[in-house]
Amino acid sequence: MELLKLRDLVFSAGNKVILDRFSLTVEACEIHALVGTNGSGKSTLAAMIMGCEGYAPASGDIIFDQRSLNDQKIHERARLGIAMAWQEPVRFEGLGVPEYLTLRDSSLDPAALLTAVGLEPSLYLHRQVDRSLSGGERRRIELASVLGLKPRLAILDEPDSGIDMLSTGDIIGVVKRFKDNGAAVLLITHQEEIARIADRASLMHRGRIICTGKPVPVTAWYREKKYLAWDGE
Amino acid sequence: MSDFESLVEAFGAVGGDQAILGRNDIAHLVVVGHKVLSSHSIDGLSVETQETCDGISVQVKVAERARITQPVHMCFGIVQSTGTQRIQMDVRLEKGAHAHFIAHCLFPEAKRIQHIMDAQIIVGMGAALHYEESHFHGPHGGIEVIPKAHVTVGKDGQYSSEFTLVTGLVGMLDIDYTVEAGENAVTELTTRVFGHRTDRIKIREAIILAGRNSRGLIKTRIALEHEASAEVTGITEGNAPGARGHVDCMEIVKDRAVAKAIPVVSVTSPLAKVTHEAAIGSVDKRQLETLMSHGLDSEEAVDLIVRGILK
Numbered sequence: 001m002e003l004l005k006l007r008d009l010v011f012s013a014g015n016k017v018i019l020d021r022f023s024l025t026v027e028a029c030e031i032h033a034l035v036g037t038n039g040s041g042k043s044t045l046a047a048m049i050m051g052c053e054g055y056a057p058a059s060g061d062i063i064f065d066q067r068s069l070n071d072q073k074i075h076e077r078a079r080l081g082i083a084m085a086w087q088e089p090v091r092f093e094g095l096g097v098p099e100y101l102t103l104r105d106s107s108l109d110p111a112a113l114l115t116a117v118g119l120e121p122s123l124y125l126h127r128q129v130d131r132s133l134s135g136g137e138r139r140r141i142e143l144a145s146v147l148g149l150k151p152r153l154a155i156l157d158e159p160d161s162g163i164d165m166l167s168t169g170d171i172i173g174v175v176k177r178f179k180d181n182g183a184a185v186l187l188i189t190h191q192e193e194i195a196r197i198a199d200r201a202s203l204m205h206r207g208r209i210i211c212t213g214k215p216v217p218v219t220a221w222y223r224e225k226k227y228l229a230w231d232g233e
Numbered sequence: 234m235s236d237f238e239s240l241v242e243a244f245g246a247v248g249g250d251q252a253i254l255g256r257n258d259i260a261h262l263v264v265v266g267h268k269v270l271s272s273h274s275i276d277g278l279s280v281e282t283q284e285t286c287d288g289i290s291v292q293v294k295v296a297e298r299a300r301i302t303q304p305v306h307m308c309f310g311i312v313q314s315t316g317t318q319r320i321q322m323d324v325r326l327e328k329g330a331h332a333h334f335i336a337h338c339l340f341p342e343a344k345r346i347q348h349i350m351d352a353q354i355i356v357g358m359g360a361a362l363h364y365e366e367s368h369f370h371g372p373h374g375g376i377e378v379i380p381k382a383h384v385t386v387g388k389d390g391q392y393s394s395e396f397t398l399v400t401g402l403v404g405m406l407d408i409d410y411t412v413e414a415g416e417n418a419v420t421e422l423t424t425r426v427f428g429h430r431t432d433r434i435k436i437r438e439a440i441i442l443a444g445r446n447s448r449g450l451i452k453t454r455i456a457l458e459h460e461a462s463a464e465v466t467g468i469t470e471g472n473a474p475g476a477r478g479h480v481d482c483m484e485i486v487k488d489r490a491v492a493k494a495i496p497v498v499s500v501t502s503p504l505a506k507v508t509h510e511a512a513i514g515s516v517d518k519r520q521l522e523t524l525m526s527h528g529l530d531s532e533e534a535v536d537l538i539v540r541g542i543l544k
Contacts, residue, residue, distance in 0.1 A: 052522050074525035084526050090519045094541030103527045149527060
């Protein structure tokens with residue numbers, strides 16, 4: 001069953017075309033990896049699906065659960081079940097980690113969410129989501145907060161970014177946990193090891209999807225730079 | 234209800250524990266207008282007051298090496314809607330003394346009130362003072378608050394202050410604090426104010442790092458809405474080798490509010506270093522979008538961000 005359908009999305013920044021009649025479908029309960037070089041438009045796409053200001057498509061449709069999202073604001077999309085773990089999560093002065101993890105549901109257990117992303121709760125429950133956290137810590141807390149939202153679609157924008165290589169297994173575990181909870185995952189990543197846990201993968205190049213299929217061949221195509229020979233058709 | 238009862242009630246209404254005013258192990262002072270209604274000294278700490286022709290004079294002395302373990306509570310206020318309160322405060326911590334003062338400034342019905350504080354604070358060698366001052370001005374905003382302080386921190390001394398005015402209207406606030414830090418002294422000034430309607434806020438805080446290896450931080454957090462305005466001047470001078478200072482000012486504005494920040498940093502010693510950062514403007518877009526992506530609407534998100542910076 002199609003959960004997210006992106007159809008012919010067009011988006012430009014200045015004279016540069018970022019998304020060029022971009023189309024993609026994410027099925028319910030699937031992990032769909034999206035790979036592509038820096039600047040290929042992956043994060044723009046994530047911001048567009050979430051509804052961030054300045055990222056509305058010039059044309060095309062964003063359909064979620066058979067409903068058009070084009071006119072929906074961020075919080076309305078969130079309340080429909082879309083959540084996003086940002087590539088570079090912002091910091092909040094004066095906002096405690098437990099408060100951040102339970103913004104929508106005060107009955108959640110922040111310690112359990114921290115444990116799920118590989119953080120020792122006793123070291124973080126008294127902290128704030130501010131500059132005292134390292135980049136990797138902040139990213140894990142962002143993942144924990146999205147996990148707590150129990151989304152139907154989780155957009156994870158490079159969840160491994162800034163996280164030490166020894167913890168790749170933790171990140172893979174978190175991504176799988178979304179699926180176990182019944183969510184679909186749009187997984188943006190550069191790491192083959194992480195992309196390979198997906199049910200399907202798509203390779204993005206020049207603002208379009210140039211191939212979709214099983215993760216192993218798609219990531220191999222990406223690694224071997226075969227997309228460079230793509231002629232646009 | 235007596236003035237004392239009214240002030241104590243206001244103290245309780247803003248979250249104060251009224252029982253502390255009856256405890257023998259906690260020093261306190263309660264001043265309404267120009268009358269001292271209650272005062273209590275403890276071992277190592279003396280509180281003396283004089284009612285003068287146009288105000289009140291308070292002397293607080295903490296004896297050498299005295300460690301005052303419980304915070305000292307000082308309630309100042311006017312319970313009527315009009316009036317003037319003028320306080321001359323002299324605080325002296327002798328060598329090695331440690332104390333924590335909490336000043337509660339309560340003007341719950343203020344419509345035409347002036348509160349003027351002029352403080353001289355001396356923190357002796359190796360002494361440490363933490364001074365908290367929280368204000369409640371009620372819903373009318375008819376008040377002028379003009380606190381001035383000159384603080385001298387001796388060698389190896391520590392002084393930190395926290396000024397908070399985040400409940401009710403501000404009225405007109407004009408803070409003028411100067412701290413002079415001696416050798417190895419550490420000082421930190423934190424101010425949090427939330428301005429609404431036509432509140433006018435003017436803050437001038439200066440740290441003079443006069444001693445070798447002295448340290449100073451000025452941290453100001455202001456939120457403004459409606460037609461409120463604020464001008465924040467944070468001054469740090471590094472005048473001795475090894476001195477390190479930083480000015481950190483954040484002002485968030487909504488509606489038609491106007492904010493201005495003037496960081497002034499200077500050094501007269503080539504081995505001193507002072508830095509500043511100021512962020513003024515509307516709520517950070519990325520913060521807003523992050524909270525909205527968690528399902529908060531824009532109003533809830535702004536409220537949470539503002540509460541955070543004022544916490």
